[in-house]
Amino acid sequence: MATHKILVVDDQQAITCSLSFCLIKEGYEVLVAENGLDAVKMVVNNTPDLIISDIMMPEVDGYELCRRIREYHKTRDIPFIFLTARTTDDNKVKAIQMGGDDYIVKPFDLQELLLKVRRKLEQRVPASP
Numbered sequence: 001m002a003t004h005k006i007l008v009v010d011d012q013q014a015i016t017c018s019l020s021f022c023l024i025k026e027g028y029e030v031l032v033a034e035n036g037l038d039a040v041k042m043v044v045n046n047t048p049d050l051i052i053s054d055i056m057m058p059e060v061d062g063y064e065l066c067r068r069i070r071e072y073h074k075t076r077d078i079p080f081i082f083l084t085a086r087t088t089d090d091n092k093v094k095a096i097q098m099g100g101d102d103y104i105v106k107p108f109d110l111q112e113l114l115l116k117v118r119r120k121l122e123q124r125v126p127a128s129p
Contacts, residue, residue, distance in 0.1 A: 004121050005029045007048035009039040009065065010083070011057045015106075019052065019083075022110055023117070036060025040068055043075055050120055052113075055084040055091065063098045070099035079120035083108060 006028050010016050013034075020030045031048055033039035037059035039051070051069065055062035062082055069075045081102040082095045092103050102116055 003027060003029045004049040005031060005046070006117065007031045007033065007039060007042060007051045007053075009033045009036060009051065009053040009057070009062070011035055011054065015054070015083075019113075022114065026114060026117075028117075036062060036065035036068075039065050043069065043078075047075060048078060049124065050079045050081070050117060052081045052083050052117070055082060055086050055095070063094060066095070066098040066100055077124070079124055081113075081116065081120065083113070 006023055008016050008019050008023070008030060011034050016032045020032060023030045031042055031046060033042050035057045036053070039053065040060065053062040053065055062084065066080050069078060069080060079101045080099060081104060082100045083104050083106060084091070085106045087105050095103050101120060104113055104116070
């Protein structure tokens with residue numbers, strides 16, 4: 001079975017490093033971007049199987065990243081999980097409106113996140129060329 005590729009997008013290096021370490025330990029290939037703009041460029045050249053993204057970032061925030069991913073036919077079906085410190089219902093609603101598949105609040109439970117990642121990857125139907 002091929003290794004799933006996960007893109008982690010967050011401007012906090014502590015989050016990207018610790019999350020990358022845990023995902024690699026679970027057998028995933030991990031790509032990292034520090035902001036939404038870098039993530040958009042990365043997705044075009046190296047399409048991931050799933051994206052985990054913060055909302056509050058410089059350049060392009062997580063909402064706009066998700067919107068752009070959903071706009072492009074080759075990436076619109078990539079599962080997108082928001083991982084954020086924003087806790088209000090308004091933020092959750094906006095994340096869903098932008099096309100997010102899940103919303104996890106920081107600080108997060110690692111086992112819950114890994115379970116959700118696994119489930120989203122199992123449910124994913126590959127996009128047609």
